[in-house]
Amino acid sequence: MRCVFIVMTALFTTWVANTNGQEVFKFSGELRMRAEVRDNADFNSDRLDGTVQVFQRLRFAAAREFEHGLKVFVQLQDSRLWGEEGSSLNALNNVDLHQAYLQIDKPAALPFDIRLGRQPLSFGSERLLGKYDWHNIGRAFNALNVQWGSAQQQLNFWLAQVRDHTAPTVARNQEFAGAYFTSQRLLPFTLEAYWLLLYDARNFESIANPATPGRQDEPSETLDVHTLGLRLSRARDRGLQFDFEGAYQFGGRGFQSIRAYGLALEASYTLASKWRPSLRAGYVLGSGDEQVDDNRSETFSNLFPNAHGFLGAMDYASWSNISAPYAGLSFVPKEKLAFGIDYYLLALHNDHDAWYRAGGFNIGTPQEFYRKAVAGAGKRLGHEIDVHLDYLYRERLDLKLGLSKFFVGEFIEKTGGLRADDSVWGYFALEVKF
Ligand SMILES: [Ca+2]
Ligand SMILES: [Ca+2]
Structure with a gap:
């Protein structure tokens, strides 16, 4: 008790002392609950697989800024599924360090800023690298991130x-590096160019089971995939907007060489009139593999994306082996x-590759795809209609x-055995940022 009192007094004294200067803690938080109902994710009405789940996420952060451009940011997170505790008297050991980094601006008067520690990496359209905020945990990387430039034009480089x-439960290394250039010198246009490199030391020599740890690291077994990309976009409140992105992948995957590409094109038009109606249309193409057992891998990988909602809110498709036109209307x-x-x-x-989940093709585990392609089963997966509403109630x-x-479309019908049935999904979310 005495100990708690001393700590409280010390904290209060520090707080009072700091309110006089600029060195104060800034606290922020977020509490989010989302109920999701999903039925027939297996596209078979004979098998009952309907679920109702409530996901809850709490984030609490403290930031402190010191003089001479030194910042510290720490964010704790509790992420749980209602009922995961198994009992009303049980506790989960699941509070985790979601972010913890320090930022040094212009060290030794050099023209860049350094951010070091656990942090999200999020760039451009987030189709290849994003926070994936929809996820109940969300992505974070242990990284060194260096940024040159101004608000108008930056170059980021990270490892x-x-x-x-060497961690107890991890076999083989995986590293991710990249450089991302963004320029807004020609507003309202934004130009982006990037190079991303994913290296994975697991054994990719065997296509059937690439996740299996093999012998010693052999360059002939590992994965190294380079992605070169360009994006040009024009964002405005009204009028014509567009977003064009293209990426090419090359490298090695065990004995296979990688040659893959992705395209994402979208145009939209927003009227300035009442209700601000906005119509958008787009097309997404991600290359697939023509022949699975040859020495070339042509499946485009979406790496570490914000894997929600790009190709439908139900997340039944990714940027890997896909050809998808879409349209939307919002108010x-x-x-x-x-x-x-x-x-x-x-x-x-x-139609010789596979149907990949929203996370897409990364290392080739069975969890990454729904179904392998079957000769003669066609390409059409199906079509999806989403309606969505967002309302800010009581300011917060x-x-x-x-x-x-x-x-469901032809492919699911022909690969689903006797049944192929439609799937439904819905959600209701409450989110407070404080
Ligand atoms: Ca079912
Ligand atoms: Ca191939």
């Missing part, structure tokens, strides 16, 4: 350690209210609602 084989009747409807037509790019409480239906 991140995703897996370290903003008031500042605090927005709603819309989207349509996606999903098809495989190549964000209410989000969505309903979706996926209509």
Whole structure:
């Protein structure tokens, strides 16, 4: 008790002392609950697989800025599924360090800033590298991130350690490095160019089971995939907007050489009139593999994406082996209210590859795809309709609602045995940032 009193007194004294200067802690938090209902994710009505789940996430952060451009940011996170505790008297040991980094601005008067520690890496469209905030945990990297430039034009360079084989439960290393250039010198246009490198030391010599740890690291077994990309976008409140992105991948995957590409094109038009109606249309192409057992890997990988909602809110497709046109219409009747409807037509790019989950093709484990392609089963996966609504209630409480239906297409019908049925999904989320 005495100990607690001393700590409290010390904290209070520090706080009072600091309110006189600029060196104060800044606290921030976020509490989010999302109920999700999903039925027929297996596309078979004979097998019951409906779920109702509530995901809860709490984030609490403290930031402190010192003189001479030194900053510290720490964010704790508790992420849980309601009922995961198994009992009303049980506790989960799941509070984790989501972020913890220090930032040094212009060290030794050099023209760059350094951010070191656990941090999110998020760039551009987030199709290849994003926070993935929808996820109940969200992505964070242990990384060194260096940034040159100004608010108008920057170059980021980072090195991140995703897996370290010296940790008790991890076999083989995985490293992720990249350089990302962003320029807004020609507003309203934004130009981005990037190079990303993913290295994984696991054994990719065997296509069937690449995740299996092999013998010693052999360059002939490992994965190294380089991604070169360009993005040009024009963002405005009204009028014509567009977003064009193209990426090419090369490198090695065991004995295979990688040759893959992805394209994402979108144009939208927003009227300045009442309700601000906005119509958008786009097309996404991610290359697939023509022949699985040859010495070339042509499946485009979406690396570490914000893997939600790019190809439908139900997340039944990714940027890997896909060819998908889509369109959407949205309205903003008031500042605090927005709603819309989207349509996606999903098809495989190549019918010799596989149907990949929203996370896409990364290391080749069975968890990454729904179904392998089957000769003669066609390419059409199906189509999806999403409706969504977002309302900011009482300044701080964000209410989000969505309903979706996926209509199965030829591929699912021909690979599903006797049954192929549609799938439905919906969610209701409450989010407070404080
Ligand atoms: Ca079912
Ligand atoms: Ca191939």
